[in-house]
Amino acid sequence: MRLLGPTFERTTLYGWLGLLAAILLGLVAGRIVSSVLLSVANRLQKRGWIARGAIGRYAAGPVNLAIVTIALAMGLQLIYLADDLRAVSGKIIALLLILSVAWFLYNLVALMDFVLRRMLRRTDPKLVETIVALVRKALRIFLMVMIGLFVIQNIFEQNITAWLAGLGIAGLAVSLAAQDPIKNIFGSFTVLAERPFVLGDRVIFDHIDGTVENIGFRATRIRTVAGHLVTVPNMRFTDGIIENITRRPSLRKVMSLGLTYDTPPATVEGAVRLVEKILQEPDIAGELNLPDEPPRVIFDEMKADNLNIQVVYWYAINREGRDWWSHLQHMQRLNLRIMRVFADAGIAFAFPTQTVHVVEQSSAR
Numbered sequence: 001m002r003l004l005g006p007t008f009e010r011t012t013l014y015g016w017l018g019l020l021a022a023i024l025l026g027l028v029a030g031r032i033v034s035s036v037l038l039s040v041a042n043r044l045q046k047r048g049w050i051a052r053g054a055i056g057r058y059a060a061g062p063v064n065l066a067i068v069t070i071a072l073a074m075g076l077q078l079i080y081l082a083d084d085l086r087a088v089s090g091k092i093i094a095l096l097l098i099l100s101v102a103w104f105l106y107n108l109v110a111l112m113d114f115v116l117r118r119m120l121r122r123t124d125p126k127l128v129e130t131i132v133a134l135v136r137k138a139l140r141i142f143l144m145v146m147i148g149l150f151v152i153q154n155i156f157e158q159n160i161t162a163w164l165a166g167l168g169i170a171g172l173a174v175s176l177a178a179q180d181p182i183k184n185i186f187g188s189f190t191v192l193a194e195r196p197f198v199l200g201d202r203v204i205f206d207h208i209d210g211t212v213e214n215i216g217f218r219a220t221r222i223r224t225v226a227g228h229l230v231t232v233p234n235m236r237f238t239d240g241i242i243e244n245i246t247r248r249p250s251l252r253k254v255m256s257l258g259l260t261y262d263t264p265p266a267t268v269e270g271a272v273r274l275v276e277k278i279l280q281e282p283d284i285a286g287e288l289n290l291p292d293e294p295p296r297v298i299f300d301e302m303k304a305d306n307l308n309i310q311v312v313y314w315y316a317i318n319r320e321g322r323d324w325w326s327h328l329q330h331m332q333r334l335n336l337r338i339m340r341v342f343a344d345a346g347i348a349f350a351f352p353t354q355t356v357h358v359v360e361q362s363s364a365r
Contacts, residue, residue: 006082019076022072054111054114076089102147112136196237197242201247203244206236206240208222208224209225209245211223215234219231219233220232250315250316257275259307267347270347276295281337292314296312297311305350
């Protein structure tokens with residue numbers, strides 16, 4: 001209060017009213033300029049100028065803060081402030097202006113998404129999403145570090161050179177303590193370069209089966225089929241075995257049809273031809289991986305309790321609109337059709353049975 005005492009004693013009523021007017025004027029002007037920028041940004045985007053419109057939208061908030069800060073600085077000139085208090089207020093004003101610039105630059109990093117997507121428009125969209133996410137995080141971390149160092153040096157008047165020298169002396173200890181984080185960062189670059197998976201892929205890694213939701217600098221988050229979110233350090237991917245289920249071209253299905261032993265050979269041959277015909281029907285064959293992997297129907301074995309017909313086909317799962325559930329629907333449709341056709345043809349399926357032969361022996365006399 002002793003520091004503020006002279007301010008209340010020596011500031012006139014007109015000075016306080018001027019400060020209040022400056023603050024109100026800054027708030028109104030900032031809101032008006034911000035609204036104009038947003039309106040112009042919307043018009044530019046409607047005309048197809050996405051990047052220019054984004055710049056206007058990203059600048060709206062920071063410009064509002066800068067205008068209010070400038071108005072506050074002008075209003076503070078109308079009141080009496082002691083030298084120490086004026087120095088502190090000057091640093092606060094400078095800090096707010098720096099924060100407004102930093103806010104704009106932080107928002108502007110999002111513009112890199114648009115630039116990178118245009119540069120990589122012929123690349124796999126999932127890979128583009130992975131690259132964009134990593135570049136965005138790297139730029140924003142770098143920006144925050146640089147702004148922080150600038151504020152420390154110029155606002156708080158600290159010698160960051162001595163700080164950096166001290167960090168250099170402690171660098172060895174830090175590097176030893178941060179081996180795992182550094183490995184995780186290199187692991188993220190390995191994932192980006194080798195592309196064992198990208199965002200949205202379903203993978204199996206170390207008994208974890210799920211969809212990749214996020215690839216960060218330290219870890220990758222995988223949503224399991226049970227709904228759990230698992231975080232895996234990136235360094236584990238450098239020497240682990242990763243199964244990418246999404247990239248399989250097809251899903252192999254093996255089915256055994258067991259016929260009763262009293263089925264005549266001609267009927268067995270007919271059953272094989274019936275199944276082959278079903279697999280050629282448009283709604284069944286249309287979802288198979290043809291012509292690369294044609295289906296196979298073979299009378300392959302005479303088992304202990306049935307005559308076995310083996311059916312092998314490949315469901316083309318890696319196509320638009322295909323997934324595990326569509327595969328199950330296709331499998332159900334095929335199985336029901338085989339059952340109906342066999343029933344109409346009088347072909348019976350076998351089931352495990354056991355026949356016991358009892359040998360009668362005459363009793364000794």
